[in-house]
Amino acid sequence: MTATTTTTRVTGVINGRERTLEVDNAALLLDVLRDLGLTGAKPSCEMEVCGACTVQLDGLPVSACTTLAVELDGRTVETVEGLARSDDALHPVQQAFLARSAFQCGFCTPGMIMSAKALLEANPSPSRDEVVHWLEGSICRCTGYESIVEAVLEAAEAMRDG
Amino acid sequence: MAEPRSSGTSVPRLDGPAKVTGRAKYAVDLDVPGAAHGVAVRADRAHARILEIDASEATALPDVLAVVTAASLAPIDVRFGHISRDHPALAVDKVRYAGEPVALVVAETRRAAERGARLVRVRYEDLPAVIDAEEALADDAPLLHETHPGRTGDEGFHNTGGTRLAGNLCAENTLGWGDVDAAFEAADLVVEGEYRYPMLYGYAMEPYNATALFEEGALTVYSTAQHPYMVRDDLALMFGLPLARVRVVVPYVGGGYGTKSYTKVEPLAALGAYATGRPVRVALSVEEAIYTTRSDGAVVRARSAFASDGTLLARDMDIVMNSGAYSDNSPLVCAKLANRCFGPYRMQALRVRCRSAFTNTTPASSLRGFGAPQGNLASELQLDEAADRLGIDARELRLRNLVRPGEQILPGKRGVDADLAEDLRLLTESLGWGEREGVGFGISASDAGAHPTSTALVRIHGDGSASCALGATELGQGSRTVLSQILADGLGLPFEQVAIVQSDTGVVAYERTTGASRTTTLVGRSLLAACDDARRKIRELASELATEVEDAPGGVVADGEHLGYGDVIRRWFGSGGEVVGSAAIRKHGEFEQLPPFWEIGASGVVASVDEETGRVTVEQLTTVGDVGFAINPALVHGQDLGAATMCLGAALSEELVYDGSTLSNPNVVEYRVPRVGDLPHRVDQILAERRDGIGPFGAKGGGEGAGNPVGAAVAAAVGRLLGRYPRRLPLTPERVWRLAQEAEQRETETVRG
Numbered sequence: 001m002t003a004t005t006t007t008t009r010v011t012g013v014i015n016g017r018e019r020t021l022e023v024d025n026a027a028l029l030l031d032v033l034r035d036l037g038l039t040g041a042k043p044s045c046e047m048e049v050c051g052a053c054t055v056q057l058d059g060l061p062v063s064a065c066t067t068l069a070v071e072l073d074g075r076t077v078e079t080v081e082g083l084a085r086s087d088d089a090l091h092p093v094q095q096a097f098l099a100r101s102a103f104q105c106g107f108c109t110p111g112m113i114m115s116a117k118a119l120l121e122a123n124p125s126p127s128r129d130e131v132v133h134w135l136e137g138s139i140c141r142c143t144g145y146e147s148i149v150e151a152v153l154e155a156a157e158a159m160r161d162g
Numbered sequence: 163m164a165e166p167r168s169s170g171t172s173v174p175r176l177d178g179p180a181k182v183t184g185r186a187k188y189a190v191d192l193d194v195p196g197a198a199h200g201v202a203v204r205a206d207r208a209h210a211r212i213l214e215i216d217a218s219e220a221t222a223l224p225d226v227l228a229v230v231t232a233a234s235l236a237p238i239d240v241r242f243g244h245i246s247r248d249h250p251a252l253a254v255d256k257v258r259y260a261g262e263p264v265a266l267v268v269a270e271t272r273r274a275a276e277r278g279a280r281l282v283r284v285r286y287e288d289l290p291a292v293i294d295a296e297e298a299l300a301d302d303a304p305l306l307h308e309t310h311p312g313r314t315g316d317e318g319f320h321n322t323g324g325t326r327l328a329g330n331l332c333a334e335n336t337l338g339w340g341d342v343d344a345a346f347e348a349a350d351l352v353v354e355g356e357y358r359y360p361m362l363y364g365y366a367m368e369p370y371n372a373t374a375l376f377e378e379g380a381l382t383v384y385s386t387a388q389h390p391y392m393v394r395d396d397l398a399l400m401f402g403l404p405l406a407r408v409r410v411v412v413p414y415v416g417g418g419y420g421t422k423s424y425t426k427v428e429p430l431a432a433l434g435a436y437a438t439g440r441p442v443r444v445a446l447s448v449e450e451a452i453y454t455t456r457s458d459g460a461v462v463r464a465r466s467a468f469a470s471d472g473t474l475l476a477r478d479m480d481i482v483m484n485s486g487a488y489s490d491n492s493p494l495v496c497a498k499l500a501n502r503c504f505g506p507y508r509m510q511a512l513r514v515r516c517r518s519a520f521t522n523t524t525p526a527s528s529l530r531g532f533g534a535p536q537g538n539l540a541s542e543l544q545l546d547e548a549a550d551r552l553g554i555d556a557r558e559l560r561l562r563n564l565v566r567p568g569e570q571i572l573p574g575k576r577g578v579d580a581d582l583a584e585d586l587r588l589l590t591e592s593l594g595w596g597e598r599e600g601v602g603f604g605i606s607a608s609d610a611g612a613h614p615t616s617t618a619l620v621r622i623h624g625d626g627s628a629s630c631a632l633g634a635t636e637l638g639q640g641s642r643t644v645l646s647q648i649l650a651d652g653l654g655l656p657f658e659q660v661a662i663v664q665s666d667t668g669v670v671a672y673e674r675t676t677g678a679s680r681t682t683t684l685v686g687r688s689l690l691a692a693c694d695d696a697r698r699k700i701r702e703l704a705s706e707l708a709t710e711v712e713d714a715p716g717g718v719v720a721d722g723e724h725l726g727y728g729d730v731i732r733r734w735f736g737s738g739g740e741v742v743g744s745a746a747i748r749k750h751g752e753f754e755q756l757p758p759f760w761e762i763g764a765s766g767v768v769a770s771v772d773e774e775t776g777r778v779t780v781e782q783l784t785t786v787g788d789v790g791f792a793i794n795p796a797l798v799h800g801q802d803l804g805a806a807t808m809c810l811g812a813a814l815s816e817e818l819v820y821d822g823s824t825l826s827n828p829n830v831v832e833y834r835v836p837r838v839g840d841l842p843h844r845v846d847q848i849l850a851e852r853r854d855g856i857g858p859f860g861a862k863g864g865g866e867g868a869g870n871p872v873g874a875a876v877a878a879a880v881g882r883l884l885g886r887y888p889r890r891l892p893l894t895p896e897r898v899w900r901l902a903q904e905a906e907q908r909e910t911e912t913v914r915g
Contacts, residue, residue, distance in 0.1 A: 026273075039191035040184020042416065044367045045448050045830045052367055080184035087179045094182040098174065101796050104804060105638025106181030107367040107416030113182060135838045139830070141367055141417050142638050144803035145838040146845050 010073035014038070015082030023069040029055070030064035032072070033079060040080035040110040051138030054111035055079045061118040080110035083117070092162060093117050096155035097148075104142035112138050116152045120159055128153060164690055166859045168647040168657045172796035176643045176662075177414070177636065186414045189386045190371045190445055197373055197441040198227055200434040201275035203265040203282045204453065205257035208293070208522035208823035209304060210286035212256055212264065219281040220267055225274035229282060230266040230437045240433065242396040242425050245319045246332075246489035248311030249525065251400075251429035256289070258306050258487035259522050260824045261453030268434045268442055291823045295484035295519040296461065298330040306330055306487060306520040313493075318613035318674070322493035323518070332485045333493035333518040335500040339573065340511030345476030349467035353547050357540035358890040359873065360817035361459035361484060364529045364808075365835050368416020369451040374431035375441035380407040381432060382668075387412050388422040388635050389675045394667045396425040397432055409668035418637035419808065420528035421455055423677050424491055452828040456818055457529035458483040458495050458518065460536035462503065466544040472552055472559040476511035477504045479540070483526070485518040490527035492518045498609070502870075503537025505571040506582055506607035506760075507545075507563040522823060528677065530808055531866035534608045534763070535873050542604040542874035543887050556878075557590050560605060567854070571607060576755045578607060579854045579862060585764040585786045592784040592846045593766045600781070602879030603766025604871025610863050611758030612678035616685050617671040617746040618692040620649070622700065624739055626716070626728030627659040630689060633673025634681045635665045639865055640797035641681045647793055648686045648858050652693030653727070654715035671744070679761050679863030682793060686858040688747045696743025700727055703734040703741065752856060759855050759862040762788035763870035765806055767842070769879035776899030778814055778880055783842040785868040790855030798864055799847045805869030811836045813876035817892050885909070 011020045014036070023032055030053045033041055041064050042052040048063035055064045056078040057071070083091040090098070093116050103109040112135070119126060119134045126134070131152045140148060180186035217229035232240050232252040240251045253264045265282050269275035290304040297303055310327050313319070323333035346352060372385035381403060387393045390410035398408045415422060427444050434442035446454065460483045467475040481499060485492035496518040504512055545563075549556035561583050568577040586605055593601045622628045630649050636642045642662050649660045663670060673685065701718055704711045707730070708720035717726040731739050747753055764786035770779050785802040792798045815834040819826050827833045855862025873891050880898060881887030886905040890897065 034191075037193075038184075039187070042188075042368065043190065043445075044369065044416075047829065047831060049831055050367060080182075084183055087183070090179075090182065097182045098178045101175055101178070101800060103178075103181050103638075104640070104800055105367070105415060105417045106177065106186050107188065107638075109181050110184045132838050132841070139365075139367065139835060139837060141365055141419070141808070141835065142804045143800060144807035144845070145836075145841045146803060147800070149838065149841070 008070050010070055012072035012074060013076040015078060025070060027069040028065060029067040029069045029072060032069040033064060038079050038081050042107055042110065051115055052108050052111045054114045054138065056114055056118055059118065059121060061115045080113055091117065092158040093120065093155040096151040096158065100147045100151040100154060102143065102147040102151035108138060108140045112140065112148060116155065120156050124156060124160055126156060164652045164693065166651055168650045169793045169859055170791065172794055173643060173647060173657055175640055176646060188368050188414045188416050189384050190368055192373060192384050192413065194373050194375065194441045194443065197443045198268050198270060198438060199272040199275045200266045200268045200430060200442045200444040201272065201279045202263035202430060203267065203279045203284065205253065205260055205262040205264055207257065207286060207288060208260045208291035209289040210257050211289060212253060212284060213287055214285040215265055216283040217265065220278035223274060223278050225270040226278040227268045227270065227438045227440065229278065230268065230433055235433060235437065238400065240400065240429065242400060242429055243489055244316060244392055244396065244424055245314060245322055245491065245493045246311040247314055248307065249488040249490060251433055259524055261524060262487065263430065266430055266434050268438050291522040293521055293523055293820050293823055295482045295521055298519040298521045299482065299517065303330055306522065311489065319494055322497050330520040331517060332489055332520045333496040335497045335516045336514060337500055338513040340476065342476050342478055342511040342513040345511040346465065346467045349475050350470040351468045351548060351551055352465060353544045354465045355544065355889050357462040357464060357543065359460045359536040359539055360812060360891055362457040362529055362812055362816050363452050363818055363833055364419045364421035365830060366417030366419060366421050369446045369448050370427040370454055371445035372428045372431040373441060373443040374428065374435040376435055380409065382409045382411065383428050383432060384411045384413065385428050386415050386422050387428065388418045388637060388677060389424060390635065390665050390667050391633055391672055392675060393425045393428050397428060400429060401436065412635050412665035415635060415637045419530045420532060420677055423528040423675065426454055448830060449828045452825065453524050455490065455527045456524045457532065458485050458492055458526040460499065462537060462540040464540040464544055466548060468548045468552065470552060472554045472562050474507050474509045474563040476509055479503050479514045481516040483516065483518040484521055484523065486521060486523045486525035488525040490525045492526050495528065495532045498533030499537050501572060501609050502534040503541055506565050506578060506605065508565055523820060530805060531608065531870045534606055534870040535809055535812065538604060538606045538870050539874045539877065539891065542871060543877055543889065546878045546881065547887055557586060557595055560586060572609065575609065576757055578760050580760055580762045580788050581852060582607065582762065585762060585788050585850055588848050588850060589764045589766050589784055589786045592848060593768055593782065598768055600769045600879045600883050601766065602769065602875040602877065602882065604874040606763035606867065606870040608761040608867065608870065609757035610678045610761035611680045611684060612675055613749060614684050614753040614758045615674040615748050616688040617673065618685065618688040618744065619671045620692040620696045620743040622696050622727045622731065622741045624728055624731050626726045628653050628655060629661040629663065631663045631670040632685060632689065633665060633670045634685045635676040637676065639801055640794060644682055644793045644797060645685060645689060648689055649693065652690045653697065679865045682861055683759055683855060683857030683863045684747060686861065688745055690858055691745030691747065692743045695745050696741055699741045699743055700730050704730045707733055761863050761867045763867035764788060765868050765871045766875045767879050769876060771880055771883045771898060773902045776895035776902065778893055778898055780810060780842040782844040782846065784846040784848065786848045786850055787864050787868065788850040789864040790857065790862040791851050791853050791860040792849050793858065793861055795849060798849060801865040802847055802868035803845060805866055806872050807836050809869035809872035810840065810876065813873045813891055813893060815892050815894065
């Protein structure tokens with residue numbers, strides 16, 4: 001038996017840069033991003049319940065583990081690597097995660113940050129309950145979450161003031 | 163003598179910038195040029211003889227390089243294991259659990275390897291399987307291991323119940339003293355019950371993965387291992403290589419919690435590389451990770467005898483652990499469960515028997531606090547029940563029986579290095595005990611620290627800065643930051659002048675393990691000793707340059723002149739140079755008596771129950787971190803809340819469930835870990851710093867303790883609300899609802915009667 005592979009040429013914007021890629025029709029966005037060296041989004045549950053692979057697709061948070069790479073065509077993807085040009089110019093969400101030590105092993109952190117950023121773009125002044133509700137799709141096994149919720153509220157304040 | 167300057171402050175984590183920007187590289191992120199991909203063919207049944215493995219269709223695929231089986235690898239013995247060498251990386255002759263690797267398909271791409279794995283045909287002859295641990299110990303049970311695997315003889319595991327093993331008995335530990343039967347005879351109250359602690363999956367979010375390559379007669383493996391040196395030893399034995407020619411490198415690890423202790427997926431990658439001559443990467447899915455390791459479930463039959471004034475007279479504990487198909491670390495869990503199931507209370511008589519049973523299920527091993535949460539549930543709930551029945555306050559009853567500072571929990575072992583009564587007072591005050599409804603709390607003390615072997619190398623460089631190479635793994639607990647603080651203080655340098663390299667057995671000094679909450683305490687001490695050695699060498703060099711030399715912070719005073727380390731090095735060498743200090747600690751001197759320290763747990767909750775649905779809500783969580791001295795208080799809080807949250811999961815929702823002989827919930831949808839919405843409304847974290855530990859500046863370990871009593875605490879809170887103590891975790895809504903119905907029914911009957 002031989003497997004036939006078909007590919008599609010897609011053009012999309014990844015972290016601000018237009019890219020044209022020849023992708024396998026069955027390839028997942030997560031694998032394509034990681035093959036490009038963007039390994040911030042992580043593989044974990046592979047069934048869009050843990051949030052470790054969260055990236056923003058046209059601004060919306062999506063699980064890259066269950067999004068086909070062909071979906072990239074004509075769209076914009078932002079990953080955690082796209083947020084800061086240097087450690088001195090971190091995004092307010094990244095800054096707040098640092099300040100609150102809102103991570104331990106850090107494996108969930110890129111997805112958690114992208115999910116939080118999408119929330120604050122949609123709702124600049126979320127209540128604590130809204131933050132909790134929004135992050136229900138992201139699992140952290142290390143921290144017990146408290147520092148993460150605090151960090152997101154702190155980032156909201158910084159973004160409003162900034 | 164070093165003074166704490168950086169230590170004691172919450173300096174920001176060194177790994178922070180890398181982790182919030184996505185730059186931090188985990189083993190799963192590594193790109194080894196030319197790597198092929200290995201995918202395991204897994205058994206679809208629990209117990210069967212392998213008659214034939216037909217790989218012809220798979221090997222015919224263009225991108226498949228090889229299909230590797232135990233038979234194809236002969237004469238290599240594919241078995242590994244640190245306590246018993248009974249665990250084949252690929253099944254030999256038969257499979258012992260559903261999900262066991264039978265063959266490894268190595269291909270150019272992951273997808274091709276997966277496709278190949280689906281095409282490997284295995285013909286089996288089914289054998290009767292046994293899933294339940296107590297059934298496995300019956301005389302007529304199907305036998306998993308025809309010849310008992312025996313023990314490796316490692317001194318660190320000598321007390322793991324390895325004598326007189328037969329049938330499916332994986333380990334048995336007994337301990338006790340006094341006349342137990344007489345004490346029960348004389349008791350005013352006997353509390354008796356059977357308690358069940360679930361099998362758990364640690365769900366470290368980065369599933370097990372490894373990439374292996376052979377080069378220049380040496381094996382290099384990049385992996386998710388917590389204990390790279392233990393993995394090195396297993397691989398060296400498997401391939402007949404000297405230890406010097408096996409290098410295990412561990413980058414950032416996406417969660418450990420004990421689940422990545424000891425050898426897991428590394429042999430599969432190495433065997434694939436051996437067979438193909440290519441670097442081979444094996445990266446498991448979460449489902450495969452669940453088929454790799456879980457924790458030991460336990461049934462605890464407990465009896466406790468009390469005098470009418472609440473004095474605990476005796477305990478009798480009979481425990482059976484479900485340990486799965488292979489030993490892995492279960493014999494040590496068994497020994498620890500025996501030690502951790504009755505205290506930290508004084509009693510005149512004790513009888514403990516703890517047995518670990520082989521069953522046709524996923525092999526069990528370490529998970530945070532192992533042995534302690536399983537035993538603590540029964541131990542603490544019986545105190546609560548006794549308090550109610552004797553009409554004594556549950557806190558007072560504990561205060562009457564808790565061991566005092568210095569008192570031995572286990573005869574001949576180190577006396578307890580903590581003030582448990584004071585911890586209990588802090589805990590119950592925070593919880594509003596006596597004033598609020600739905601309060602539950604518990605205390606535990608674990609013989610922690612493991613075997614105290616640790617070595618460290620400290621290098622002082624020509625500019626006076628210093629680095630250290632050590633084998634403790636950064637799992638997210640923050641060891642890189644804490645050990646840097648200790649290194650800075652050990653040399654009297656600013657935090658910004660030190661750096662640490664970790665977990666590369668080709669580079670760093672030997673470390674036995676990263677577990678048992680030992681790193682801050684034991685590695686911290688070997689590191690301080692290495693700093694002392696480096697400073698002594700600096701003084702030796704300086705005394706060749708000057709007549710009078712005295713120790714000074716960050717350097718020496720030589721003939722009245724302050725010289726930094728860098729000044730001494732530059733003047734002595736003339737050009738370049740560095741000074742290397744080294745040290746080791748071992749089970750000797752201060753560390754002769756085990757355990758090196760007792761890890762304390764003092765945690766409690768305030769909970770509410772919706773009696774309509776059975777749903778339990780944790781309103782408040784309090785942890786008391788009795789860590790002697792918090793080198794980095796923020797990191798201690800992080801560890802305590804993390805441990806407590808994990809055990810809230812075990813208390814309320816987490817349980818691996820076997821339906822017949824297959825696991826019915828091998829995924830994180832049906833195996834539900836705590837989510838952000840489960841976060842208690844109020845979290846109170848208290849530190850108790852009495853400088854009573856053996857670690858740097860009086861520190862002792864944390865990271866497991868806060869979780870250990872949480873299961874019992876939640877069960878006690880629910881029990882107080884419903885008028886009946888639950889004896890089985892997790893407290894799923896259904897179980898709590900049923901308990902509420904039964905309690906209500908009983909009440910009605912009492913009223914009628």
